[in-house]
Amino acid sequence: MAKLPAMLSLRHLLILSLAVNVSLVLRMVYEGEQGETNKKMGGYNRIFQKSRLVIPSTSFANSTRKDCSGGMDKIINLDHGDPTMYERFWRQMGDRTTIIIPGWQSMSYFSDPTSICWFLEPEFAKEVVRLHNVVGNAVTQDRHIVVGTGSSQLILAALYALSNPNAAQPISVVSAVPYYSSYPSMTDYQKSGLYKWGGDADTFDKDGPYIELVTSPNNPDGFTRESVVNRNQGLLVHDLAYYWPQYTPISFASDYDLTLFTVSKSTGHAGMRIGWALVKDGEVAKKMTKFIELNTIGVSKDSQLRAAKVLKTVSDSCEEENSQGGEESFFKYSYKMMEQRWKLLRAAVDSGDLFSLSEFSSGFCNFLNQESETQPAFAWLKCEGDIEDCESFLRGHKILTRSGKQFGASPKYVRISMVDTDDNFMQFIDRLSTIQN
Amino acid sequence: MAKLPAMLSLRHLLILSLAVNVSLVLRMVYEGEQGETNKKMGGYNRIFQKSRLVIPSTSFANSTRKDCSGGMDKIINLDHGDPTMYERFWRQMGDRTTIIIPGWQSMSYFSDPTSICWFLEPEFAKEVVRLHNVVGNAVTQDRHIVVGTGSSQLILAALYALSNPNAAQPISVVSAVPYYSSYPSMTDYQKSGLYKWGGDADTFDKDGPYIELVTSPNNPDGFTRESVVNRNQGLLVHDLAYYWPQYTPISFASDYDLTLFTVSKSTGHAGMRIGWALVKDGEVAKKMTKFIELNTIGVSKDSQLRAAKVLKTVSDSCEEENSQGGEESFFKYSYKMMEQRWKLLRAAVDSGDLFSLSEFSSGFCNFLNQESETQPAFAWLKCEGDIEDCESFLRGHKILTRSGKQFGASPKYVRISMVDTDDNFMQFIDRLSTIQN
Structure with missing residues (x-):
């Protein structure tokens, strides 16, 4: 690790401190605005929330949750993208998203037998x-x-x-580096004879049909993407989990053949396990439905009903904000939170020479009706100089991240969750600054 | 179809009619006992519930729900095992199983990161x-x-x-005929290189490791089963979805390596999509958890919390019945309902010579503390005489069932759901009797 001159470190610490002050003032303004709601919440919304999730390894399965106070000994886990930062918003919304399900409701396997997707709750479809x-x-x-x-x-x-x-060989599944770390294992864990991981879309040169997974904005690096192979016989799946106003300017309405969304990254309700696909071709929708029938005989109705209520509240919050100049919508709120976090992260990174981040161009967001920033749900951090294995380096400082290697990229990069609790995130910013000094 | 003498038909009709009377009287007794609750339910619990599900084909995907009045034109769909018959019990339980989930609850991917199954809700585990x-x-x-x-x-x-x-070949997955109709397609739809459907366990003679699926009581025929291959290198999965007191005497506590249960058949909450495995080997539990991580990144928390409340209410109802001589437990209630239905079915089948059913021996049920009947969730009906394709024959009479062929068995058999709505079930009994006359 490069040793930095003491003067430089102090200057950077000052910058970081100022950034933290800005953040605190901004947050106090928010708290003031929402004072009445907060009082009802019994002091929940203190500036630093209690730490929720500390996990000692990169595997989901080895995770442990601990309540530790800060300090250099605490393991800060930002490996997963557990979107716990939105919990505060939903607490402030009080009962608006509370769902009540009587014991006799939704007992049947069926939601709407007239629909191709017979286990799709009509209320959920309507809110989507x-x-x-x-x-x-x-x-x-x-x-x-x-x-x-x-x-x-x-x-x-x-x-x-x-x-x-009936194909002679499994179809190749590709995605451009850096791709979502789970794509290779998700594709190959069943050793399917239908499809097989084919690696980086940028270097894919096999003839014949292929499936390209296009994640935009991209996980891990946050850039807007388009398909790269562009050959005939290409079948595209657009994973738009992060195409929401808090992460990226909404510059167009996506209009692809097969597009995926999920509540975990849009509203933060990862525990619901609800996603949806918009599918042009009825035959493809039928086959996808058949897959889910054989895989899990449908999807939890309870979660669909709850998701419908959450999506409804988000839409209501947007429409009320626009029509009455009322309370902040979910997306305005989450946009500001992400904005703050990215300011703090950039200040911490700029306080030394050990790390760097990509620069994003801003763009006009049709939803927010303003120029807006790209502020991804993950930071794609690069270790500079002679640090070759950024994940190990940060792990040595008890910061758990996901190595660039897992995304098909260089180990000089790591992916860091930007959507964890305030407590974890602020300790991470503090730790990053300390490392550089 | 064989033509029966008119005298015989009349006698059998009388038997059937008497059986229906017995049923109605029994039901009126129930209604009387539960009068207070019923009044609160706004007259829901009329003797014949409104038809819930009428589906014109054997595929889940082609299902349609219609509200038709009775008569010979109505399609009676008893193909699926949609356990809608228990809905009335849960309505009668009022708010005891109503669940309230605030918008900010259970947002994280994680339930208990210290558990091997990190997405398992501790409350659900406790109630299991x-x-x-x-x-x-x-x-x-x-x-x-x-x-x-x-x-x-x-x-x-x-x-x-x-x-x-790392095996050279996929492992064979077998189950004794008649096996659950979805086992072959579930095993093979991904064309996995890990495992492959190997057919009837009774005739399986391949050397080396294999997995045997043992369903007991069996779906479709309701018989108690044990593994049949019994070679070393055999790995057993016990699917005990129906090992509950309403279907079979509980004569022992199962103690296998890997045992599966589900709420859909135990309490009737199929729409929740919640099952559980009891697993001896920690490494197997870890690999199963990994599968679910890669497949769906966990299981709906909303449904787990709801299932916990439903299971708690079932346990409470059992303990209250025993300790205070209070209201009927869920299992006593459902046992009586199944008992009635089987009496009606046997009377209808015995009213002619076209059909036959298996005979089951009764046994001592440790839970009910009495000699109890085997009364499966499905009837495994045989067409007698020259009717070779029982499913087509019944379809000709607008009764949809699942052919024995789909269970690896003879087309002279069909599987019929015994857990559908009262309305559908009673119309089926009526139709079956009419066919024979």
Whole structure:
């Protein structure tokens, strides 16, 4: 690790401190605005929330949750993208998203037997369409909606639906580096004869049909993407989990053949396990439905009903904000939170020479009706100089991140969750600054 | 179709009519007992509930729900095992199983990161253990609980966990004829290189490792089963979805390596999509958890919390019945309903010579503390005489069932759901009698 001159470190610490002050003032302004609500919450919304999640390894399965106070000994886990930062918003919304389900409700396997996706709750489908219309991030007309147990199940359903069971060889599944770290294992864990991971889309040169997974904005690096292979016989799956106003300017309504969304990254309700696909071709929607029938015989009705209520509240908050100049909408609120966090992170990174971040251009957001920033749900941090393994380096400082290697990229990069609790995030900013000094 | 003498038909009609009378009287007694509750339900509990589900084909995907009045034109769909008959019980329980989930609750991916199954809600795990202890149908000590999106997902997780990724060939998956109709397609739809459907366990003679799926009581025929291959290198998955007191005497606490249960058949909450596995080996539980992580990144928390409340109410109802001589427990109630239905079915079948049913021996049920009947959730009906294709024959009379062929058995058999709505079931009994006359 490069040793930095003491003067430089002090200057950078000052910058960081000022950035923290700005953040605190901003947050106090928020708290003032929402004072009445906060009082009702019994002091929940203190500046630093209690730490929620500390996990000692990069595997989901080895996770442990601890309540530790700060300090250099605490393990700060920002490996997963657990979107716990939105919990405060939903607490402030009080009962507006509380759901009540009597014991006799939704007992049947069936939600709407007249729909291709017979386990899709009509109320959920209605709110999906409404939210896309409100936000303007996707065309829903003439689309089939297929609900999934999170968008993970829908990615697998899409691979199943787009592959040919009579093909001589499994179809190649590709995505441009850096790609979402789970794509290779999700594609290959069943050793399917239908589809097979084919690696980096940028270097893919095999003839014949292929499936390209296009994540935009991209996980891990946050850039807007388009398909890169662009050959005939290409089948595209657009994973738009992060195409929401808090992460990126909404500059157009997506209009692809097969597009995936999920509540975990849009509203933060990861525990619901609800995602949805917008599908042009009825036969593809049917095959995806068949996959989910064989995989899990449908999708939890309880979560669909709850998701419908959450999406409704988000749409309501957007419409009320616009029509009455009322309370901040969910997206305005979450946009400001992400903005703050990215300011703090950039200040911490700029306080030394050990790390660097990508620069993003801003763009006009049709939803926010203003120029808005790209502020991804993950930071794609690069270790500079002679640090070759950034994940190990940070792990040595008890910061858990996901190595660039897992995304098909260089180990000089790591992916860091930007949507964890305030407490974890602020300790991370503090630790990053300390490392550089 | 054989023509029967008119005298015989009349006699059998009389028997059937008497059986229906017995049923109605029994039901009126129930209604009387539960009068107060019923009044609150706004007259829901009329003798014949409104028809819920009429589906014109054997595929889930082609289902349609219609509200038709009775008569010979109505399609009676008893193909699926949609357990809608229990809805009335849960309505009568009022708010005891109503669940309230605030918008900010259960947002994280994680339920209990210290558990092997990190997405398992501790409250659900607690109620699973309690219910097995109350009913006495499974040993839970020194077991890992893995929750799944229904037991379907757990079957796939078990195949994944028990197969060897480095094996030269996929492991054979077998089950004795008649086996659950979805086992072959569930095993093979991904064309997995890990496992492959191997057919009837009774004739399986391939050397080397294999997985045997043992369903007991069996779907479709209701018989108690044990493994049949019994060679070394055999790995067993016990699917005990129907090992509950309403279907079969509880004569022992199951104590296998890997056992599956589901709320859809125990309490009737199919729409929740919640199942659980009791697993002896920690490594197998880890691999099953990994499967679910890659498949759906966990299981709906909303449904787990709701399932916990439902299971708690079932256990409470059992303990209250025993300790205070109070209201009927869920299992006593459902046992009586199944008992009635089987009496009606046997009377209808006995009213002619076209059909036959298996005979079951009764046994002592440790839970009910009495000699109890085997009264499966499905009837395994045989067409007698020259009717070779029973499913087509019944379809000709607008009764939809699942052909024996789909269970690896003779087309002279069909599987008929015994857990549908009262309305559908009674119309089926009526139709069956009419056919024979």
